[in-house]
Amino acid sequence: MGHEITILIGTMTGTAELVSDDVRDVLEAAGYRVVIEPMDDLTESIFSRGSTFLICTSTYGQGDVPDNAQAFFSSLQDARPDLSHVQYGLIALGDRTYKATYCGGGRRFDALLSELGATRLGEPLMHDAGSGTLPEDVAVDWVKRWADTWLAREVEVA
Numbered sequence: 281m282g283h284e285i286t287i288l289i290g291t292m293t294g295t296a297e298l299v300s301d302d303v304r305d306v307l308e309a310a311g312y313r314v315v316i317e318p319m320d321d322l323t324e325s326i327f328s329r330g331s332t333f334l335i336c337t338s339t340y341g342q343g344d345v346p347d348n349a350q351a352f353f354s355s356l357q358d359a360r361p362d363l364s365h366v367q368y369g370l371i372a373l374g375d376r377t378y379k380a381t382y383c384g385g386g387r388r389f390d391a392l393l394s395e396l397g398a399t400r401l402g403e404p405l406m407h408d409a410g411s412g413t414l415p416e417d418v419a420v421d422w423v424k425r426w427a428d429t430w431l432a433r434e435v436e437v438a
């Protein structure tokens with residue numbers, strides 16, 4: 281059995297969940313084990329279940345994380361766990377019409393996880409809902425490259 285990847289979902293209207301389902305299919309086909317966790321009710325203890333995470337979150341309000349991610353995000357800010365064993369990829373969903381707050385939910389997670397010592401693998405995917413592309417299609421292409429570039433290498437080294 282392959283390396284395990286946990287996908288953490290922040291969503292308001294389900295797009296990030298849809299994206300995560302398609303991303304899971306790609307990763308499973310490549311031989312990885314995938315666990316999907318909506319962020320509702322999560323605490324820092326989720327990070328003790330493994331080392332490789334994929335954050336898939338949309339953006340609401342003024343560049344905020346979605347409602348189902350608020351408590352989890354605050355608990356990480358308060359508890360400040362040491363996440364130096366964690367590596368993560370980032371899929372941020374947003375809409376460029378929001379300009380300054382474009383993909384702010386994903387950017388917030390990125391900043392917080394880095395502050396807590398986690399290492400981001402590769403550049404984030406930022407999807408613009410106004411781009412005319414489907415986020416799940418763009419994410420499927422992105423995650424293939426992400427896994428080839430970052431995970432294949434990790435598994436060989438491990």
Ligand SMILES: Cc1cc2nc3c(=O)[nH]c(=O)nc-3n(C[C@H](O)[C@H](O)[C@H](O)COP(=O)(O)O)c2cc1C
Pocket residue numbers: 290291292293294295296297337338339340341342343344346373374375376378381382383384409
């Ligand atoms: C009320 C509302 C506020 C939003 N605020 C932002 C924002 O500040 N920045 C951004 O990039 N996108 C923003 N968006 C766009 C969503 O993040 C984007 O449509 C996303 O794909 C929704 O994903 P979800 O269904 O998983 O929640 C907003 C959307 C709505 C409906």
